[in-house]
Amino acid sequence: MTLALDLASLLLLAVGLAFVAGGTLGLVRLPDLFSRAHATGKCDSVGASAILVALALQGGFSFGDLKLLLLVALVLVTAPTAAHALARSAYRTGLEPWRRAPAAGWRRGAERRDAGAP
Amino acid sequence: MTDVLWGAAIVLLLLAFVCLWRADRGPTLQDRILAVNVVGTKALVVLVLLAVIAGHDYLIDVAIVYGLLNFVLTLAATRLVERGRILSEGPR
Numbered sequence: 647m648t649l650a651l652d653l654a655s656l657l658l659l660a661v662g663l664a665f666v667a668g669g670t671l672g673l674v675r676l677p678d679l680f681s682r683a684h685a686t687g688k689c690d691s692v693g694a695s696a697i698l699v700a701l702a703l704q705g706g707f708s709f710g711d712l713k714l715l716l717l718v719a720l721v722l723v724t725a726p727t728a729a730h731a732l733a734r735s736a737y738r739t740g741l742e743p744w745r746r747a748p749a750a751g752w753r754r755g756a757e758r759r760d761a762g763a764p
Numbered sequence: 765m766t767d768v769l770w771g772a773a774i775v776l777l778l779l780a781f782v783c784l785w786r787a788d789r790g791p792t793l794q795d796r797i798l799a800v801n802v803v804g805t806k807a808l809v810v811l812v813l814l815a816v817i818a819g820h821d822y823l824i825d826v827a828i829v830y831g832l833l834n835f836v837l838t839l840a841a842t843r844l845v846e847r848g849r850i851l852s853e854g855p856r
Contacts, residue, residue: 652765659772666806670779673786673802679794682786686802694809697772701816704765710821717812717828721805724835728801731839735846736794 651703658700665693678744679736687729694721766817773813780806797841804834 672685695718702714753761780803787799808831815823840850 656768659768663772663775666776666779666809669802670782673783673799679790679792679798682795683798686798690802690805694805697809698812701769701812704816708821710815710824713821713824713828714812717808717824717831720828720831721808724831725801725805728835728838728842729798731842732794732798732801735842736792738846741792741794 655700655703658696658703662693662696662698662700665689665696667693669693679741680733680743683729683733683736687726691722691725694725769813769817773810773817776806776810776813780810793845794842797838797845800841801834801838804830804837808834 666689669686669689672689673682676682676685698714698718698721702711702718783799783802783806787796787803790796790799808827811827811830812824815821815827844850
């Protein structure tokens with residue numbers, strides 16, 4: 647039984663670390679605040695809670711595990727909410743979402759129709 | 765098993781330093797707040813890792829309080845950036 651618990655916690659620990667690394671990669675690489683807040687809000691909350699559940703599985707169940715589950719609920723509530731609050735405040739103070747530059751010669755439909763295209 | 769947990773804690777600390785790079789470079793102010801929030805979440809996980817490694821159960825309570833404070837700090841900073849004040853509902 648304890649071997650299965652240890653294996654499960656090892657697996658969850660690896661999955662949690664992968665998610666946290668993914669969130670960090672998103673935080674560094676993504677172009678603007680909205681995508682970064684989106685990435686970290688989700689990846690960090692899942693990764694952190696996976697690691698915390700992995701720790702809860704460690705060596706049988708004790709009173710500390712209930713606090714760990716409380717911490718998981720805390721992280722799952724706070725991380726996305728904070729990311730949302732940040733994105734909303736950025737949007738309200740006039741931060742425009744990043745857009746990829748359109749290909750050369752691409753024109754909006756209206757301009758193309760004015761130029762006589764079918 | 766404890767050295768696996770030590771490895772996870774060290775990996776998390778390295779990732780936290782990567783987030784600090786975003787905190788330094790982040791063009792907008794909200795980027796910096798977001799990076800601090802992410803570092804705080806990582807610090808919380810490292811704290812709980814150390815709690816399990818060392819076997820001190822009271823550190824998990826510290827982590828819970830730290831998570832709450834980190835959340836409130838982020839919301840206060842967000843509101844300060846958005847409205848220039850935190851508590852008083854002045855003229856809009």
